[in-house]
Amino acid sequence: xxxxxxxADRIDxxxxxxxxxxxxxxFCYGSSLALEDIxxxxxxxxxxxxxxxxxxxxxxxxxxxxxxxDLVPGARVTRGTIHIDGVEIHSxxxxxxxxxxxxxxxxxxxxxxxxxxxxxxxxxxRLTGVKDKGELDGIVESALRGSALWDEVKDRLEESxxxxxxxxQQRLCIARTIAVKPEIVLMDEPCSALDPVxxxxxxELILELKKNYTIVIVTHNMQQAxxxxxxxxxFYLGKLIEYGETSRIFSNPERVETEDxxxxxxx
Amino acid sequence: MAKPPKAFATTGRSRKGEPLVWLTxxxxxxxxxxxxxxxxxxxxxxxxxxxxxxxxxFEVKTxxxxxxxxxxxxxxxxxxxxxxxxxxEVQLFRGNxxxxxxxxxxxxxxxxxxxxxxxxxLLVERLAGGNVIGRAKAIELADGSRMGPEDPSFEDExxxxxxxxxxxxxxxxxxxxxxxxxxxxxIKELELKKRLIADGKVGGSIPEIDAELEKLQAEYExxxxxxxxxxxxxxxxxxxxxxxxxxxxxxxxxxLLHVLRPNEVGFFGRLGEMxxxxxNFLTMDPREANTEGGVYPAIFGTVIMTIVMSLFVTxxxxxxxxxxxxxxxxxxxxxxxxxxxxxxxxxxxxxFGVFGLAFFIYFVGGVVDGVFFPNAEExxxxxxxxxxxxxxxxxxxxxxxxxxxxxxxxxxxxxVREAALACGASKWQAIQRVVLPASLPGILTGVILAMxxxxxxxxxxxxxxxxxSAPDLPIDVTAPFIHPERQFMxxxxxxxxxxxxxxxxxxxxxMVFATTLLLITIVVVMNLAxxxxxxxxxxxxxxxxx
Numbered sequence: 001x002x003x004x005x006x007x008a009d010r011i012d013x014x015x016x017x018x019x020x021x022x023x024x025x026x027f028c029y030g031s032s033l034a035l036e037d038i039x040x041x042x043x044x045x046x047x048x049x050x051x052x053x054x055x056x057x058x059x060x061x062x063x064x065x066x067x068x069x070d071l072v073p074g075a076r077v078t079r080g081t082i083h084i085d086g087v088e089i090h091s092x093x094x095x096x097x098x099x100x101x102x103x104x105x106x107x108x109x110x111x112x113x114x115x116x117x118x119x120x121x122x123x124x125x126r127l128t129g130v131k132d133k134g135e136l137d138g139i140v141e142s143a144l145r146g147s148a149l150w151d152e153v154k155d156r157l158e159e160s161x162x163x164x165x166x167x168x169q170q171r172l173c174i175a176r177t178i179a180v181k182p183e184i185v186l187m188d189e190p191c192s193a194l195d196p197v198x199x200x201x202x203x204e205l206i207l208e209l210k211k212n213y214t215i216v217i218v219t220h221n222m223q224q225a226x227x228x229x230x231x232x233x234x235f236y237l238g239k240l241i242e243y244g245e246t247s248r249i250f251s252n253p254e255r256v257e258t259e260d261x262x263x264x265x266x267x
Numbered sequence: 268m269a270k271p272p273k274a275f276a277t278t279g280r281s282r283k284g285e286p287l288v289w290l291t292x293x294x295x296x297x298x299x300x301x302x303x304x305x306x307x308x309x310x311x312x313x314x315x316x317x318x319x320x321x322x323x324x325f326e327v328k329t330x331x332x333x334x335x336x337x338x339x340x341x342x343x344x345x346x347x348x349x350x351x352x353x354x355x356e357v358q359l360f361r362g363n364x365x366x367x368x369x370x371x372x373x374x375x376x377x378x379x380x381x382x383x384x385x386x387x388x389l390l391v392e393r394l395a396g397g398n399v400i401g402r403a404k405a406i407e408l409a410d411g412s413r414m415g416p417e418d419p420s421f422e423d424e425x426x427x428x429x430x431x432x433x434x435x436x437x438x439x440x441x442x443x444x445x446x447x448x449x450x451x452x453x454i455k456e457l458e459l460k461k462r463l464i465a466d467g468k469v470g471g472s473i474p475e476i477d478a479e480l481e482k483l484q485a486e487y488e489x490x491x492x493x494x495x496x497x498x499x500x501x502x503x504x505x506x507x508x509x510x511x512x513x514x515x516x517x518x519x520x521x522x523l524l525h526v527l528r529p530n531e532v533g534f535f536g537r538l539g540e541m542x543x544x545x546x547n548f549l550t551m552d553p554r555e556a557n558t559e560g561g562v563y564p565a566i567f568g569t570v571i572m573t574i575v576m577s578l579f580v581t582x583x584x585x586x587x588x589x590x591x592x593x594x595x596x597x598x599x600x601x602x603x604x605x606x607x608x609x610x611x612x613x614x615x616x617x618x619f620g621v622f623g624l625a626f627f628i629y630f631v632g633g634v635v636d637g638v639f640f641p642n643a644e645e646x647x648x649x650x651x652x653x654x655x656x657x658x659x660x661x662x663x664x665x666x667x668x669x670x671x672x673x674x675x676x677x678x679x680x681x682x683v684r685e686a687a688l689a690c691g692a693s694k695w696q697a698i699q700r701v702v703l704p705a706s707l708p709g710i711l712t713g714v715i716l717a718m719x720x721x722x723x724x725x726x727x728x729x730x731x732x733x734x735x736s737a738p739d740l741p742i743d744v745t746a747p748f749i750h751p752e753r754q755f756m757x758x759x760x761x762x763x764x765x766x767x768x769x770x771x772x773x774x775x776x777x778m779v780f781a782t783t784l785l786l787i788t789i790v791v792v793m794n795l796a797x798x799x800x801x802x803x804x805x806x807x808x809x810x811x812x813x
Binding site for chain 2: 066107112114123127180
């Protein structure tokens with residue numbers, strides 16, 4: 001238990017700049033406990049990587065941040081609090097729709113809408129009531145530039161999004177997410193279905209996005225976590241085993257489970 | 268000496284094939300063959316109806332010598348009589364009802380002395396009484412004198428007579444249907460108003476109305492005189508035909524439609540005649556208890572009814588399915604609703620007809636009449652009409668649309684929904700902008716199935732507005748142009764009526780096949796249109812292949 005305390009002490013130093021504060025969270029799917037007693041802070045304008053074997057609860061925690069788990073019948077936070085910008089996101093005055101506008105999400109499988117490239121990116125802004133064509137054009141262009149896709153698609157904005165390659169589709173999904181101008185971007189294994197070249201491009205993009213957004217990324221790829229993240233959290237069997245600076249976690253892990261996992265002894 | 272064991276033994280099954288696979292192939296083959304056979308029969312018989320046959324003159328033995336009869340062969344068959352002897356007989360269309368009483372006759376082959384094709388035989392189409400077969404004898408000219416076929420200008424005169432009568436028929440229809448119709452409608456309105464004023468229900472002056480009524484009455488008499496004049500003009504001239512047995516048939520100009528010499532025209536002439544007949548079939552009103560003329564009102568009624576039905580059933584079914592699939596709390600109740608909806612598709616269609624009659628016509632129609640037409644002498648909406656028929660069929664086909672829509676909604680990938688929500692869409696916004704477009708092709712499949720089912724349905728329609736003959740179309744040029752309360756004709760009912768209710772079933776048989784072919788064609792065309800739309804949408808909203 002004393003390790004947890006050390007972690008908490010470290011968190012306290014920069015509590016003022018925390019974007020997300022997770023305290024004592026338990027999470028259940030029906031009657032089975034998926035997350036147990038999770039507490040940590042995500043600092044703003046940093047990239048935080050969640051690593052851990054399949055089924056350890058890292059995606060579940062990620063989906064708690066924008067209340068995506070509301071859609072799953074029987075899934076709920078049973079204990080603890082999650083504060084984002086000082087607001088408890090499960091409190092009744094928080095509208096999940098509004099929350100999701102401020103916390104964007106990129107999924108494991110690229111999932112563009114069955115529409116044109118332009119319409120995909122303009123979808124979010126349209127929802128918030130942007131109707132002016134000129135304004136929309138501007139948002140679409142800056143979002144596509146932000147996701148480093150503009151030069152590749154600027155001449156075919158009206159074509160179907162399914163004409164793009166897998167990597168381009170994933171970057172389009174990122175453009176769609178940042179077009180809403182969120183504060184935090186959640187990424188659920190964004191590169192797991194991409195080849196190394198496309199992965200490199202997306203990683204480059206993630207580092208670029210760090211300037212403006214707080215990014216939480218779930219990944220199975222240890223090298224990727226090492227390359228892109230500032231902080232790394234290791235989950236195992238629904239528990240947060242270790243959380244800290246990425247360089248320290250990978251070079252000098254405190255816990256033996258972490259060491260076993262990152263050296264490939266299990267998982 | 269034992270054989271060396273093989274590394275891979277080939278079993279008998281993998282060589283000969285699985286028996287169950289053969290069985291499934293057999294089932295499919297049988298199904299396809301039966302469908303093809305049915306389609307082939309309908310297409311063959313339907314096209315045959317329009318193909319002009321060569322006319323033949325038969326010499327037939329009778330008790331007192333021989334007798335000549337002309338016509339075309341319809342059927343050739345063997346029949347066993349009461350004593351068990353086989354007779355070969357030929358069915359002949361001989362027309363000339365005023366001479367023979369029946370249009371068709373069976374001739375025993377043994378009694379036929381000779382048969383020959385005579386070039387100068389005419390086939391005359393009439394408005395009433397069916398076709399006439401015989402030789403041209405004379406035509407009555409405008410001055411009352413007669414001109415024989417030997418005269419070089421006989422053909423021109425005949426053609427001119429047919430043409431001028433065609434124009435006069437149009438004129439007559441205009442006077443009868445539109446001018447007199449308008450006049451009598453106005454008279455009816457005024458009389459109703461007069462009665463209301465007399466009862467003190469509305470204000471107005473009776474003498475004023477009387478004056479207008481008088482004027483209208485005068486106008487009516489004028490129109491009626493015009494109508495009689497046109498009819499007289501048409502009746503004034505005649506065509507004289509001599510049947511092959513020497514008797515004379517007089518065809519009034521009023522009734523004369525078309526003359527063909529089927530034995531003289533060549534292949535292209537017959538093809539032209541066939542196209543003319545098809546055109547008439549598609550565009551003319553039926554005559555002679557529907558056994559002759561065209562089916563235009565029935566085509567119109569079928570298409571309009573199907574379209575109106577789709578307009579009702581699509582939004583209703585889609586909305587119901589969206590609630591069932593997306594919003595309703597899944598549980599025993601929703602499951603029960605879903606099972607009920609599915610079972611609704613299995614309820615006999617006549618039950619829907621009875622329901623439509625009781626609910627739409629008697630109840631809703633009664634309320635509408637009570638509120639909007641309290642003074643009408645005859646029920647307006649409280650009787651069968653195309654609106655009620657469309658609604659009844661919409662009810663009948665709504666399960667198809669609901670089931671198809673639910674399936675389509677369920678098939679939209681979860682990722683796409685989540686993406687929409689993650690962009691900050693509310694549930695309804697996600698459904699409206701992403702889920703519905705993606706499931707549109709599947710929904711359209713349901714609508715196509717519903718249309719195919721609805722267009723072919725007959726039994727419920729007989730209770731809620733389909734009639735044997737409805738010369739007034741539900742959409743026409745008289746205000747208010749759309750008449751949803753009107754009864755209408757339907758191709759499916761037309762088939763039933765021709766085949767089983769017609770006084771002369773032999774005469775109606777070709778029409779049955781032609782109408783069946785037409786109904787199938789219309790259903791196919793409407794489905795093709797919907798399929799083309801669906802494929803366009805599918806291309807536009809292609810779901811991710813990634």
